[in-house]
Amino acid sequence: MKKVVTMGKFLLLVVAGLITVAPVFFLLGGSLMGDQELAELLAPAFSDSDGYAAWHWLPLYPTLRHYVQLCLDSPEYFQMFWNTMKITVGVLAGQIIVGIPGAWGLARYSFPGKRAVYLLYILLMLLPFQVTMLSEYLVLDRFHLLDTLWAVILPGAFSTFPVFLMYRFFCSIPEEMLEAARIDGAGEWKIFIKIGIPMGTSGILSALVLQCLECFSMIEQPMVFLKEKKLQPLSLYLPQLQKDHLGFTLCSCFVTMIPALLIFGMGQRYMEQGITEAAVKE
Template identity: 40%
Template sequence: MKLKRMAIKRRRKIFDILVFGFVLLAALLFLLPTVLTLANSFMTSNEINANYGAMLSNMTENKKTFISTNVNLKFIPDKVTFDQYKAVLIQNSDYLMKFWNSVWLTVPITVFQMAVAILTSYGFSRYPNKFKGIIFFTYIILMIMPYQVTLVPNYLVADKFGLLDTRLSIILPAIFSPFSIFLLTKVMRRIPVSYVEAAKLDGAGEFKILTKIYIPLCKGAIVSIAMLVFIDYWNMVEQPIVLMKESTLHPLSVFLSQINEKDIGLAFAIGVVYMIPTVLMFLYGEDYLVEGITYSGGIKG
């Protein structure tokens, strides 16, 4: 019996080691592009071209000529230089302008979308009825549809109201996105009714119930959803290209999507600058993200 228990423990230990090794390998593979981007951002353009070459050396309307060179992945530069960052942050203001374009698009979308989501989700969760159930089902259908499907209607509406080539053509449709409303409604519906009844006995109105009960209990979920919304719109490409023809209004994500046509050396430095807001947001909201995932029925599991 004792030998059997020892054999079981040994198998469990081997299984744990294998699982840990697999997770560690997956984490390293996941971090590899980020580490390479950071390391290459400190390389000179000559070293980058020697290691990777240009992905496209010549581009015409009907012809693409690829350079056939062996890729040499390097994690340590031969010579550390800040020329790439100097060019991005100081010498050329276009990149910083595109960075701030990303900020002026993403921050208002995140703030106002969460404000709309909190109020709408509160209404769905507090006063459920058949009519609101139909509306909520419609929200689910809209959420399932890819945004490329709604891009043409958004273009037509923006053109009708004269909003094309303005930030509002992207911000206004995004504010009323069903994604955050759907998720937050599901969270608010888990709040026990007894909390609301106790607040009503104390004379609390709807505004106090929302601000003193629902929002504090859903704080983790709100921050988690806000992070997802921010990251989603921080990486948007199709909307700016379709709705804003003026390239000076395009966010930095559009430039990164066209990196084959640009200086590949600067691309790594721009990529590092581009990642900073999302990394800082994750580091700040990591605890809230875990709390939002584990939240259940007003009790943290």
């Protein structure tokens, strides 16, 4: 009976996994189909024709034309790709410079109003962008940063969610270890560099991975703060593609997804540790 239950759980997990990755195979298969084949399969979904959209996972007439078009005849795609990379690198650099010391200070030092500051971080983390959009817009406009990549980078660099994740890891470092380092003559900066960062590596990496994935998928911030098309990231490029070029659209989506999949694969273990640690109540 126990083996039957175990096998049932295994099959259930396999089915759930296949359902989860089905969109990836949908994109891959569609990116290898010609426009005519895609039009025949998906015509009811994009027109008033009768019937239902159909799909088969393997293309009847495979072609790499869409990939060639994307790589050799789509300079706009690569311009927006580099905009995405600039935003991502800028946000991650800001989190390293600002977020890590901020999380360490909240976790390891006592000061008046510390609890209130921590609760404020949590509150700002829970607020959706629609709530803070106007205040961010006014601040960026005052500093003449609108319609520049800094308008997206700076709010992301000061995001509170990575600080919240790293805070939990820094709190788990034994105070006795820090006291022993102080007795040996180590200063606060040396303790932070030699003990805090190495022991909080899992939390730091999990926060950076999640922030990186968020940068690849953000839509509202660049839509509000960036008006010039040459500054927009890939997240705004894909919705602009037309249904008349379904194959190119699916190909663009699949290629855009590859960096995020690689980042997720490399940082999955750290993400799991960070989410688990953040779920522990203080």
